[in-house]
Amino acid sequence: MRIARIIPKIEDKKNGSVDLTLLDPLLEKFKGKKGNLIPLLQGTQDLYGYIPRQAFEKISGATGIELSEMYGVATFYAQFRLHPAGKHIIKVCHGTACHVQNAKSITESLKEALKIADGETTPDGLFTLESVACLGCCSLAPVMMIGDETYGKLTGNEAVKIVKNIRIRENN
Amino acid sequence: MNAMEKTKVIVGLGSCGIAAGAKKVYDKIEALQNAENLDIELKKTSCIGMCYREPLVEIVDENGSYLYGDIDEDSVIDIIEKHVNQHNPVKEYVVQTDLFETEDNEYTKDQVKIALRNCGYIDPESIDEYEAREGYRAIKKIVGQHMSRLDVIQSVLDSGLRGRGGGGFPTGLKWKFANNNKATEKYIICNADEGDPGAFMDRSLLEGDPHAVIEGMIIGAYAIEATGGIIYCRAEYPLAIKRLNIALKQSRERGFLGENILGMQGFDFDIYIKEGAGAFVCGEETALIASVEGHRGMPRKRPPFPAASGLWNKPTNINNVETFANIPWIILNGAEAYAKYGTEKSKGTKVFALAGKIRRSGLVEVPMGMSIRDVIFKLGGGIKDGKKFKAVQMGGPSGGCIPEYLADTIVDYDSVNATGAIMGSGGMVVMDETTCMVDVARFFLEFTQKESCGKCTFCRIGTKRMLEILQKITDGKGEEGDIEKLEVLAYKIKDNSLCGLGQTAPNPVLTTIKYFRDEYEAHIRDKKCPALVCTSLLTYEVDEEKCTGCTVCAKHCPVDAIAGERKKPHHIDQDVCIKCGMCYTKCKFDAIKLS
Numbered sequence: 001m002r003i004a005r006i007i008p009k010i011e012d013k014k015n016g017s018v019d020l021t022l023l024d025p026l027l028e029k030f031k032g033k034k035g036n037l038i039p040l041l042q043g044t045q046d047l048y049g050y051i052p053r054q055a056f057e058k059i060s061g062a063t064g065i066e067l068s069e070m071y072g073v074a075t076f077y078a079q080f081r082l083h084p085a086g087k088h089i090i091k092v093c094h095g096t097a098c099h100v101q102n103a104k105s106i107t108e109s110l111k112e113a114l115k116i117a118d119g120e121t122t123p124d125g126l127f128t129l130e131s132v133a134c135l136g137c138c139s140l141a142p143v144m145m146i147g148d149e150t151y152g153k154l155t156g157n158e159a160v161k162i163v164k165n166i167r168i169r170e171n172n
Numbered sequence: 173m174n175a176m177e178k179t180k181v182i183v184g185l186g187s188c189g190i191a192a193g194a195k196k197v198y199d200k201i202e203a204l205q206n207a208e209n210l211d212i213e214l215k216k217t218s219c220i221g222m223c224y225r226e227p228l229v230e231i232v233d234e235n236g237s238y239l240y241g242d243i244d245e246d247s248v249i250d251i252i253e254k255h256v257n258q259h260n261p262v263k264e265y266v267v268q269t270d271l272f273e274t275e276d277n278e279y280t281k282d283q284v285k286i287a288l289r290n291c292g293y294i295d296p297e298s299i300d301e302y303e304a305r306e307g308y309r310a311i312k313k314i315v316g317q318h319m320s321r322l323d324v325i326q327s328v329l330d331s332g333l334r335g336r337g338g339g340g341f342p343t344g345l346k347w348k349f350a351n352n353n354k355a356t357e358k359y360i361i362c363n364a365d366e367g368d369p370g371a372f373m374d375r376s377l378l379e380g381d382p383h384a385v386i387e388g389m390i391i392g393a394y395a396i397e398a399t400g401g402i403i404y405c406r407a408e409y410p411l412a413i414k415r416l417n418i419a420l421k422q423s424r425e426r427g428f429l430g431e432n433i434l435g436m437q438g439f440d441f442d443i444y445i446k447e448g449a450g451a452f453v454c455g456e457e458t459a460l461i462a463s464v465e466g467h468r469g470m471p472r473k474r475p476p477f478p479a480a481s482g483l484w485n486k487p488t489n490i491n492n493v494e495t496f497a498n499i500p501w502i503i504l505n506g507a508e509a510y511a512k513y514g515t516e517k518s519k520g521t522k523v524f525a526l527a528g529k530i531r532r533s534g535l536v537e538v539p540m541g542m543s544i545r546d547v548i549f550k551l552g553g554g555i556k557d558g559k560k561f562k563a564v565q566m567g568g569p570s571g572g573c574i575p576e577y578l579a580d581t582i583v584d585y586d587s588v589n590a591t592g593a594i595m596g597s598g599g600m601v602v603m604d605e606t607t608c609m610v611d612v613a614r615f616f617l618e619f620t621q622k623e624s625c626g627k628c629t630f631c632r633i634g635t636k637r638m639l640e641i642l643q644k645i646t647d648g649k650g651e652e653g654d655i656e657k658l659e660v661l662a663y664k665i666k667d668n669s670l671c672g673l674g675q676t677a678p679n680p681v682l683t684t685i686k687y688f689r690d691e692y693e694a695h696i697r698d699k700k701c702p703a704l705v706c707t708s709l710l711t712y713e714v715d716e717e718k719c720t721g722c723t724v725c726a727k728h729c730p731v732d733a734i735a736g737e738r739k740k741p742h743h744i745d746q747d748v749c750i751k752c753g754m755c756y757t758k759c760k761f762d763a764i765k766l767s
């Protein structure tokens with residue numbers, strides 16, 4: 001059930017350094033429009049990579065939407081993050097086509113290479129590993145997506161190689 | 173083609189093509205064009221449908237069209253040099269052409285493209301190319317010939333078109349209900365939430381021909397007198413959203429959207445995109461509406477149906493992407509032209525997304541009534557790697573697995589329903605002898621269990637209990653009576669759930685029990701997984717013939733179950749082994765045997 005998305009509180013290291021003025025244009029854009037909560041949350045996540053607690057409070061203050069209502073929506077949808085994520089989000093597809101073509105081995109290999117569990121972020125803040133359902137490229141199964149780039153016909157080793165190359169680029 | 177026209181080089185840039193490297197191929201051709209002053213017209217299109225051959229490059233010269241497949245940055249240089257400069261097509265790379273026989277001609281031969289009529293033919297970011305292929309002609313016909321709203325609805329009714337989102341409800345009838353309601357504010361929504369994991373028809377359509385969907389919505393808006401339009405699109409489809417935004421802007425500029433459309437007084441209509449936020453249940457109509465309104469996407473009781481009270485409590489009509497894409501063609505070519513295809517109760521054509529263990533995976537559009545076997549074997553080329561066909565999954569989490577011996581079932585709503593699966597939105601995931609059906613059932617239950625909105629007790633908790641039983645069986649801890657427990661739970665969930673998600677969630681389990689009971693029994697009684705998928709039920713052994721004594725397996729075994737001297741065959745202690753599969757993945761010599 002969707003309640004499973006509520007994960008125990010972990011320390012928000014970036015807390016305090018959130019620049020809330022970034023939210024102003026967004027609040028302006030959706031001011032007074034009905035049904036604006038989800039686009040507001042999406043916009044906030046685009047700005048910070050997640051939805052910081054202070055942002056919730058500011059949006060609530062500006063729109064009058066109850067905090068509890070906002071939290072309910074944010075935890076219902078898989079897209080929203082309540083904690084900072086890595087710079088690169090690795091989405092490994094576990095849709096039907098990828099499942100029957102061994103998507104498990106992609107996730108397992110990445111878990112081993114990055115030394116994190118599914119859903120976690122590497123200590124250096126570079127990568128977050130996630131499982132998603134169907135990226136719509138089933139003909140290239142198994143598939144993963146990093147940023148806007150999609151990689152198909154993968155093996156565990158290839159997936160690890162791609163991630164390692166990104167790490168090398170980042171460290172230079 | 174006119175002798176003065178340049179040779180056209182067209183690259184397929186759908187998400188699937190781009191993932192396979194088509195953008196790099198495109199950039200390469202562009203660089204060549206600039207460096208060598210190539211006299212070609214370089215163009216973009218979207219998914220051509222032959223996803224298994226991506227990246228695809230089509231070259232159209234004075235003789236006709238040649239579709240090249242499996243192209244990369246290197247081979248494209250060769251092809252351009254030989255075909256464009258020396259006028260010498262490179263036959264071994266040609267996957268499809270009308271000029272000579274190719275193996276892949278089979279893939280397209282029996283297809284009838286109505287919904288996909290422009291996909292792969294036009295640049296989706298160009299409204300001119302859409303208009304050049306009869307685009308926006310249907311709405312012009314309606315306005316020009318003063319077709320009344322009821323005429324339009326009658327046409328759609330006569331075509332026999334049924335909703336392509338899965339339910340199969342007659343579209344004309346739905347429009348009629350919406351038209352009957354004389355509210356001053358009404359909405360029309362395009363459901364582009366495509367949540368079925370393993371299906372990509374709607375994505376390809378939106379990326380490949382966004383104007384067709386928009387024109388379909390404009391016609392729908394006219395028919396039901398809608399004042400506002402919304403496309404609810406999955407956030408996982410960024411390219412589709414980008415192309416839709418471009419298309420909407422172009423359509424507004426040309427006066428197909430906005431006020432007094434095509435000069436018709438009082439015909440005011442515009443469309444906005446709402447991005448989903450990742451919840452499968454939002455494909456359900458009332459949940460979708462809640463989500464557009466900014467709430468948690470929880471379904472509500474019907475009636476009132478959206479046609480009476482939907483978005484903002486106004487009458488609302490929801491149709492699927494493919495449903496809308498068919499509409500302009502039907503209006504332009506007439507209901508009979510559409511109804512000519514198909515079976516008595518399922519008219520027209522249907523797009524299927526072929527994926528899984530099939531040789532040619534991609535997008536096909538076939539007349540209703542073709543057998544599943546023909547779709548998989550004639551068009552799809554059969555099973556990959558010479559393996560045996562076992563089953564095909566249709567309808568995703570709401571559907572089921574159709575076994576090999578029922579493959580002669582034809583694709584129409586009623587025939588597919590009779591197997592216990594459903595037509596669904598058009599995903600066909602093909603499975604071979606190496607797919608474990610119990611594992612597939614577990615996979616779908618895990619999905620629906622996660623995606624249940626939690627409102628109904630049986631859907632929320634029942635799916636969880638079913639998942640636990642399935643997990644137990646695949647872990648080798650299944651007991652006698654588990655299958656019966658699954659069945660009892662399945663029917664309780666079906667009977668006591670509010671929305672389609674819960675009502676259909678047990679289908680993948682019920683169909684696999686029905687057709688593959690022996691596999692369940694093998695897991696439960698013999699503690700074996702016949703397809704060698706469920707790792708806890710496998711025995712790992714070293715093949716002494718193949719083992720080189722490289723020690724890699726021993727190094728990686730988390731419980732030190734593997735012993736052996738360097739350069740001598742190793743050995744696994746079965747009492748210690750926890751069946752993690754690590755040695756199997758790590759061995760480079762294929763020396764770990766499974767049984």
Ligand SMILES: Cc1cc2nc3c(=O)[nH]c(=O)nc-3n(C[C@H](O)[C@H](O)[C@H](O)COP(=O)(O)O)c2cc1C
Pocket residue numbers: 334335336337338339340341343363364365366367368452453454455456457490491492493495597671672673
């Ligand atoms: C759980 C659930 C998920 C659904 N997902 C989709 C979807 O992704 N796309 C879609 O078009 N219809 C989906 N439907 C069906 C819609 O509720 C609705 O029937 C359909 O959009 C109507 O359009 P049509 O008449 O053109 O088929 C879903 C239904 C349920 C119960």
Ligand code: SF4
Pocket residue numbers: 453470471623624625626627628629631632669670671672673674675
């Ligand atoms: S059947 Fe399931 S998904 Fe549908 S309303 Fe009930 S709990 Fe929610």
Ligand code: SF4
Pocket residue numbers: 712725728729730731732733734744748749750751752753754755756
């Ligand atoms: S399956 Fe795992 S535990 Fe068993 S021998 Fe291989 S590596 Fe060791």
Ligand code: FES
Pocket residue numbers: 093094095096097098099133134135136137138139141142143369370371
């Ligand atoms: S199942 Fe992985 S992309 Fe569709």
